[in-house]
Amino acid sequence: MFVVRVFGDTHHPISYLHLTGSFPSRILPFLYLGNLNHATNPTMLKALGITHVLSVGENANLPPSEFRMLFLENLYDDGIDSLWAHMDECIRFIEHARLNNQICLIHCRVGVSRSATITIAFIMHHLRMPLVQAYLFVRARRLNVIIQPNLKFMYELLQYEQRLRGSAGVFWGVLSKEVHGLNMCYREV
Template identity: 30%
Template sequence: MTLQPANLKDLELKTGASAGELLEKIRNLREKNIGMDRIADTQVYISGMFVLRRADLLEAANITHIISVLRGRVDKTLIEQYTTSGRHLHIEVDDDDDENLIEHFQTTNAFIDKAVRGGGNVLVHCAMGISRSATICTAYLIYKKQIPSETAIDIIRESRPIVCPNYAFRQQLNIYYENLDQAMRNLDDVPAYQRYLYKKEVEMSRMAHKAPTINHYGDDEAKEGSDMELKCRKCRRTLALSKSFVDHQAASPPIASSSRDRILNAVGLNKPNCQHHFLDPIVWMKPELEKGEMEGKLECPKCKSKVGSYAWQGMKCSCGVWVTPAISLAKSRVDESRPRSAL
């Protein structure tokens, strides 16, 4: 396991220790095959993989269930009693920004819950007990205590100061907390999760110099919950709702002088010198965006007049900010209005 620079920097800030001191501490943990820590007020323990070789520690802590969160096989001889009785769960992921760990949260939470209800203790381990296992434990605390991800991480750090989920896992934890009720019902229905997957797909596709595969498109009809909508200036067909707006930071934010301006500010539309509205993919764009082109124009699905453009490699807004990916409607081609449900 390689400790990522961003993780190491975060640990330096959180613990006050130097990078050398932290690395030495991690080496010591590995060499001594110890480092199993109980998370306060729970029946959950966290560690690296080397503690599996210490059957005496597992027995002393009454570990009845184990979650392994790492890529590759786990030595069967070390966990045979757990695998044969269905008390071992293996989540195969790397400690990498491209990994999707949030999709496993419901499975791991249910596994831990069942074990705890049966009076058992659960060990969650990865390679070093720093990022992947910490993410799974954080998701469990979010689920049980209804607390923000950073608060949950701080609780775990009280027992194990070296924990530090990587940046992508932190994003996923935030999405999970902010949409907990909906995520517990069906993660695929969470717009923030779909937006996260979309951005990851775009990043990977850009690296391969090809257009991304889009699995989720926003709605352009459900007015409920939308503060603003964009309509084709020529035929008045609704093209986008505020739920699909993508904000970008301009050099100097405008002063809201009216209630209309405040609404525009809130949804990220009211930018100085901006000539574009940037959006996530919307269902009417599907025929154009699935052509496989890196860039192209967008036409109103009703009157076929040009209303905008897209560029997966990004584009520079007139306000000076580079937006990637860029799906935009030209302000000169659309009108802004409030849906009746928002009046």
């Protein structure tokens, strides 16, 4: 058994056998963005200090005695399902973690579309950023993993920006063309 020290903690060694080889992305000191593998690894979650898990469409099935959970059921990344009705609930859940000096992981299956959308919305809310700036903020912190909200989710983020700021910072036609272009380069691979 190999032992790794996480963040200098010598009291709780972690076996490499319990790690998937990757970690969720730290977006803010109290907020991580990840995937289902991250969310189903309680050893890693504890090592990172994560206390809250927001599951978007994919249930992590963690022990409720150890983690505070919010599970948004039956939400698919299909261009049909909407996250709009859940935005405020998700923001409150993340804020609860922040205000109690705790840490939240947001995840979906791969951490690219549904959970990235909620993360962008939170950044828009918390840092008072316009949509494009919040998108770039999250994308830069995702390191070697893309974020790729589908067009419906991007439209909902544009609506969220209008609600927060009173107007959209970008025209939908321009934004949808740019998102489509970004998404096409990954489909050709």
